[in-house]
Amino acid sequence: MTGIVCTPLLSEWLVLRGQVPDLVHTGRSSDGGLGPDSGQPMLVAGVAGALSDELEPGDLVVADEIRGAGEPIPSQASPFLVGELRRAGLTVHHGPLMTTPRIVDAPAARRTLAESGALAVDTESALLAAAAPQGQAIAVRAIVDTPDHRLLRPGTLVRGPRALRSLRRAAPAIDAWAAATGDREVVLAGPRSFCAGVERAIEIVERALARHGAPVYVRRQIVHNLHVVRDLERRGAVFVEEVGEVPEGSLVVLAAHGVAPQVRSDAAERGLRVIDATCPLVTKVHTEVRRFVARSNTVFLIGHHDHEEVVGTRGESPDQVIVVADPDEAARVRVPDPQRVSYVMQTTLAVDEAEATAAVLRNRFPALTAPHKDDICYATTNRQRAVRAVARRADLVLVLGSQNSSNSHRLAEVATAEGVEAHLVDDASGVDLRWLRGATRIGITAGASAPPQLVDDLVRCLSGLGRVSVTETSVVDEDIRFTLPREVS
Numbered sequence: 001m002t003g004i005v006c007t008p009l010l011s012e013w014l015v016l017r018g019q020v021p022d023l024v025h026t027g028r029s030s031d032g033g034l035g036p037d038s039g040q041p042m043l044v045a046g047v048a049g050a051l052s053d054e055l056e057p058g059d060l061v062v063a064d065e066i067r068g069a070g071e072p073i074p075s076q077a078s079p080f081l082v083g084e085l086r087r088a089g090l091t092v093h094h095g096p097l098m099t100t101p102r103i104v105d106a107p108a109a110r111r112t113l114a115e116s117g118a119l120a121v122d123t124e125s126a127l128l129a130a131a132a133p134q135g136q137a138i139a140v141r142a143i144v145d146t147p148d149h150r151l152l153r154p155g156t157l158v159r160g161p162r163a164l165r166s167l168r169r170a171a172p173a174i175d176a177w178a179a180a181t182g183d184r185e186v187v188l189a190g191p192r193s194f195c196a197g198v199e200r201a202i203e204i205v206e207r208a209l210a211r212h213g214a215p216v217y218v219r220r221q222i223v224h225n226l227h228v229v230r231d232l233e234r235r236g237a238v239f240v241e242e243v244g245e246v247p248e249g250s251l252v253v254l255a256a257h258g259v260a261p262q263v264r265s266d267a268a269e270r271g272l273r274v275i276d277a278t279c280p281l282v283t284k285v286h287t288e289v290r291r292f293v294a295r296s297n298t299v300f301l302i303g304h305h306d307h308e309e310v311v312g313t314r315g316e317s318p319d320q321v322i323v324v325a326d327p328d329e330a331a332r333v334r335v336p337d338p339q340r341v342s343y344v345m346q347t348t349l350a351v352d353e354a355e356a357t358a359a360v361l362r363n364r365f366p367a368l369t370a371p372h373k374d375d376i377c378y379a380t381t382n383r384q385r386a387v388r389a390v391a392r393r394a395d396l397v398l399v400l401g402s403q404n405s406s407n408s409h410r411l412a413e414v415a416t417a418e419g420v421e422a423h424l425v426d427d428a429s430g431v432d433l434r435w436l437r438g439a440t441r442i443g444i445t446a447g448a449s450a451p452p453q454l455v456d457d458l459v460r461c462l463s464g465l466g467r468v469s470v471t472e473t474s475v476v477d478e479d480i481r482f483t484l485p486r487e488v489s
Contacts, residue, residue: 041465045170049103049146050147057159057163058142060085060170061141061142063125066096067099068100069101075135077177078138084173089169090169096119098121179434183440183467188455198256200279202222204277205218215236216237219241219252221255222277225451243263243270253274253276254277255308257309258285260311260314285375286312289316290317297320300341300361301344302354305325340367345375348380383411386476388414389475393473395440396442397422397445398445400425400447
């Protein structure tokens with residue numbers, strides 16, 4: 001049975017007086033007595049002192065590692081709890097927690113501890129967490145005192161209850177953590193994560209930064225993933241909505257989703273140096289549109305109206321390209337000449353969804369011409385096949401990818417269509433612990449724009465809830481690589 005222990009500190013006398021009874025859950029040991037079972041995950045909850053004034057009384061600290069006299073104790077499932085608590089509206093800090101043999105109250109002593117990177121200090125967490133299996137301990141501490149608001153002062157009588165109120169509000173999240181603990185199997189979908197087009201786009205920005213130095217401007221997100229964007233921002237990339245925001249004469253990279261010809265014209269008018277990171281498979285769709293338009297055809301663009309790839313593709317000829325989102329729109333669309341019609345597709349659609357729309361168009365317009373080759377990219381197709389295979393084996397499917405990633409959304413939809421619960425999350429902190437309750441076999445995949453590290457992080461977090469065995473279901477090996485533009489090659 002999982003152990004949840006509310007620990008005593010001198011500054012926690014209110015806890016012992018019953019002010020937070022809903023937090024005092026204690027697992028039974030193997031001999032049936034009360035106390036943490038050393039073979040099970042453990043959560044230690046209580047109060048602590050902040051090591052800097054950047055934390056305020058009532059804030060919560062969830063330890064990513066617990067430091068004491070011995071080796072640091074990792075807390076692998078801590079991102080799950082951080083996300084749960086933040087969704088509950090609590091102020092949560094995620095970082096190291098220090099355990100010392102005695103209370104540290106002097107400001108100078110706290111500043112010394114703060115130099116180690118620790119966020120807060122207590123006197124028990126490391127001692128208790130040592131009883132849990134490696135990586136399966138969590139510490140949640142509410143801040144009572146700071147270097148400038150010391151423990152042994154009258155103000156503690158105000159700050160203490162504030163901290164305890166935060167612990168009470170944390171109780172549902174702690175209960176959710178307890179219910180989610182347990183051993184499970186993880187089934188990874190293969191292929192998953194970055195495709196060749198995404199790798200190419202990211203490498204273009206990285207090479208531009210290495211060759212030209214910061215800043216390098218990028219129109220829109222280079223790929224639809226927040227982690228990728230933030231990483232490139234730290235290196236000196238500056239993301240803008242439109243080329244009009246880029247200083248004249250500067251270097252600008254066009255994102256992987258492609259742009260309308262007008263964007264290139266606007267860049268030329270400002271004298272910008274342009275590096276095109278458009279995925280070659282998206283460029284292929286643009287070429288098809290131009291070919292069909294040159295025949296005076298109306299072009300149906302099967303895709304989502306507001307997606308950047310669709311906006312850019314339609315920009316090739318706004319008067320002759322009609323976006324068709326689904327079979328219902330396909331059944332209603334009207335054209336000037338039904339004998340001069342063609343269609344293309346957004347590259348990141350679900351295959352079945354796109355084909356259903358194309359089938360309606362073919363039925364209504366017998367003269368409809370199609371692209372020479374399928375527009376939905378190989379990576380989208382492969383990842384959908386893989387997640388379908390995984391979903392058939394899983395109790396739950398987790399898809400890693402940002403909310404504005406079309407291909408990631410499609411992966412969750414494909415899994416759901418197989419009759420399994422599936423969710424799209426940016427990273428492990430987006431996982432609702434309630435999803436994990438009773439799920440003993442979890443399928444994991446990642447959208448084509450999601451970094452592979454996110455998959456490793458999620459598996460590591462799951463291992464903080466219990467023992468994890470990992471297998472992979474692979475449907476195809478991908479070995480495609482696209483050449484770089486001459487500007488950075």
